[in-house]
Amino acid sequence: MIVRSGQRWLWLVLFLAPAMVLFTMYFVYPLGFVFVTSTLEWNGVSAAKFVGLQNYIDNFGSRSFQFSIRNNFIWLGSLAVVQIALAALVAMILARQPRGWRFLRTVYFLPNVISQVAIAMMWAALYNAEYGAINQFLELLGLEHLTHNWLGEIGTALPSILIQQVFYIGYFMIIIMASTMSIPESYYQAAQIDGANVLQQELYITLPMIRSILVTSMTLAAAYGLRHFEATFLLTDGGPAHRTSVLGIQLYKMTSALDYGHANAVGGTLVVLGLIVITLIRSTLGRRVAADEAKQ
Amino acid sequence: MQAVAAQRLTFAGGTARVGKWIVLIFFFIFTFLPLIWLLISSFKTNLELQTNAFGLPAIWQFQNYVNAVQISSLPRLFLNSVIVSVCSTFLTLAVTSMAAFVFAREKFPLQQPLLNLILAGVLVPIIGLMAPYFRLVNSLGLYDSLVALILTYTGINLPISTFLMHGFMKTIPAELEEAAEIDGASFVQRFTKVVFPLSRVGLVTAGTFVFLFSWNEFIYALLLTSRTASRTLQLGIRFFVSQFFTDYTSMFAAIVLTIIPSIAVYVFLHEKIIKGLTSGALKG
Numbered sequence: 001m002i003v004r005s006g007q008r009w010l011w012l013v014l015f016l017a018p019a020m021v022l023f024t025m026y027f028v029y030p031l032g033f034v035f036v037t038s039t040l041e042w043n044g045v046s047a048a049k050f051v052g053l054q055n056y057i058d059n060f061g062s063r064s065f066q067f068s069i070r071n072n073f074i075w076l077g078s079l080a081v082v083q084i085a086l087a088a089l090v091a092m093i094l095a096r097q098p099r100g101w102r103f104l105r106t107v108y109f110l111p112n113v114i115s116q117v118a119i120a121m122m123w124a125a126l127y128n129a130e131y132g133a134i135n136q137f138l139e140l141l142g143l144e145h146l147t148h149n150w151l152g153e154i155g156t157a158l159p160s161i162l163i164q165q166v167f168y169i170g171y172f173m174i175i176i177m178a179s180t181m182s183i184p185e186s187y188y189q190a191a192q193i194d195g196a197n198v199l200q201q202e203l204y205i206t207l208p209m210i211r212s213i214l215v216t217s218m219t220l221a222a223a224y225g226l227r228h229f230e231a232t233f234l235l236t237d238g239g240p241a242h243r244t245s246v247l248g249i250q251l252y253k254m255t256s257a258l259d260y261g262h263a264n265a266v267g268g269t270l271v272v273l274g275l276i277v278i279t280l281i282r283s284t285l286g287r288r289v290a291a292d293e294a295k296q
Numbered sequence: 297m298q299a300v301a302a303q304r305l306t307f308a309g310g311t312a313r314v315g316k317w318i319v320l321i322f323f324f325i326f327t328f329l330p331l332i333w334l335l336i337s338s339f340k341t342n343l344e345l346q347t348n349a350f351g352l353p354a355i356w357q358f359q360n361y362v363n364a365v366q367i368s369s370l371p372r373l374f375l376n377s378v379i380v381s382v383c384s385t386f387l388t389l390a391v392t393s394m395a396a397f398v399f400a401r402e403k404f405p406l407q408q409p410l411l412n413l414i415l416a417g418v419l420v421p422i423i424g425l426m427a428p429y430f431r432l433v434n435s436l437g438l439y440d441s442l443v444a445l446i447l448t449y450t451g452i453n454l455p456i457s458t459f460l461m462h463g464f465m466k467t468i469p470a471e472l473e474e475a476a477e478i479d480g481a482s483f484v485q486r487f488t489k490v491v492f493p494l495s496r497v498g499l500v501t502a503g504t505f506v507f508l509f510s511w512n513e514f515i516y517a518l519l520l521t522s523r524t525a526s527r528t529l530q531l532g533i534r535f536f537v538s539q540f541f542t543d544y545t546s547m548f549a550a551i552v553l554t555i556i557p558s559i560a561v562y563v564f565l566h567e568k569i570i571k572g573l574t575s576g577a578l579k580g
Binding site: 007008011012015016018019020022023025026027029030031033034037044089090093094098104105106107108109110111113114115116117118121122123124125126130131133136137140167168169170174198199223226227229230234248251252254255256260263264266267268269270271273274275278 | 312320328330334337345346392394397402410413419420421422423426430431447482483511514518519529531534536537544555559561566570
């Protein structure tokens with residue numbers, strides 16, 4: 001019996017060990033590294049010097065960082081509010097199963113199976129000032145005065161990248177739609193008998209019933225907003241004049257330049273912001289969901 | 297009075313119906329037309345691209361696709377992506393199914409805190425860890441190798457995969473394992489003969505997730521490799537601009553070629569993919 005339990009412990013440890021080792025390598029050590037080195041002046045080779053919060057102060061004082069953090073919040077808002085609202089609208093329409101709804105659902109989700117990189121390259125071609133389809137389309141309509149160097153001008157660069165992401169609603173639409181379609185049909189029938197029209201049904205039955213999935217979607221979308229990197233990196237690389245930069249781009253540039261101190265101050269800012277945003281959304285909107293569910 | 301109300305209702309119903317179709321058609325155009333434009337343009341000459349953006353090519357330039365394969369070393373990029381995605385998927389599933397088994401089916405001290413610690417990893421914005429991952433991979437001597445990507449993708453996916461596997465293994469009835477134990481099954485056999493085979497659905501869900509992540513990952517492929525020989529497909533696309541220079545339509549052909557496998561899989565499996573996504577979402 002003792003042998004058996006000793007063996008059990010041995011196996012238990014062996015089963016856990018790979019996961020714990022990898023977790024230490026890729027989460028515990030990196031998080032520690034980020035916060036410790038963010039207080040150092042260090043290029044990875046020469047002796048490190050402790051500088052306290054100076055790296056954070058430097059970052060927050062630089063224009064490229066200020067634009068980046070502003071843009072991350074614009075991304076966060078655009079995805080968590082605008083994209084989720086559009087996804088919910090389309091999900092509610094499709095959940096009523098109009099003609100061709102399966103086909104449309106399949107098409108809307110299509111961009112989500114294609115890599116962000118390929119999608120971004122396609123939009124680079126669409127926005128291109130020389131041969132891009134968007135300018136050519138405007139010229140075709142006789143609207144030459146509306147053509148732009150979309151990704152090169154300060155006024156249009158950020159909106160162009162945002163639009164390219166926000167209107168790809170497929171992923172959240174699918175999640176929200178599944179939740180909408182699981183609402184019992186009888187609820188709607190009862191409302192119809194009481195004379196509620198479609199709009200009222202959606203407002204007073206569907207929306208409250210899908211609240212928890214909306215909060216989950218918003219949390220995910222907010223996290224994507226903070227993590228945004230690919231499309232901006234490929235379309236503008238943060239330009240013109242840092243106007244489209246995000247924290248991920250800053251971090252990549254600093255890491256490549258082996259400026260570990262400032263890079264990890266950006267990394268630390270990202271990690272802390274991520275935790276704050278998720279906690280905030282969960283504790284404000286999420287609490288109301290939990291309270292509602294407790295009532296039911 | 298009632299007739300007026302009814303009329304107003306049908307009018308409201310009418311505008312709602314028109315509005316509904318405007319929304320649906322807008323998103324259809326937004327998601328579909330750019331892809332079609334890219335596909336048709338990839339068969340044009342570069343002159344046609346600039347002079348006739350919306351028509352069909354006068355002669356379909358299949359030569360663009362020949363150029364695309366020759367210039368971009370696509371086969372190599374594909375092979376690298378397949379190696380990285382398959383290896384990181386299997387490695388992640390092996391590591392996390394063992395860990396999830398212990399967490400879901402055994403009792404030991406610090407079990408819950410350890411599990412919570414791993415699951416909290418889901419909340420970490422991985423993009424913030426560029427510098428430490430760069431340093432870690434360098435100090436392991438793995439910089440610029442496919443192994444670096446395989447190990448990194450496995451590490452990154454550890455929390456989510458453990459979460460999915462643990463959630464699934466919790467639902468397997470304990471009686472099956474107890475019966476196996478009475479029949480003399482050892483610790484390892486309970487895993488290999490009972491729990492692991494019964495976790496097929498969980499393995500497929502987690503495996504699909506990890507595979508797609510690895511296939512589409514860009515940031516760490518960018519940061520952790522430099523030679524052409526260790527480039528994955530997504531990273532390779534980035535260099536198309538400099539490789540093809542002004543031969544835009546051949547570049548479009550190369551982009552189309554990188555998209556085709558994903559679309560092919562989607563066309564055959566879209567019902568399954570959508571169903572898998574929705575059931576996962578509802579449970580989560």
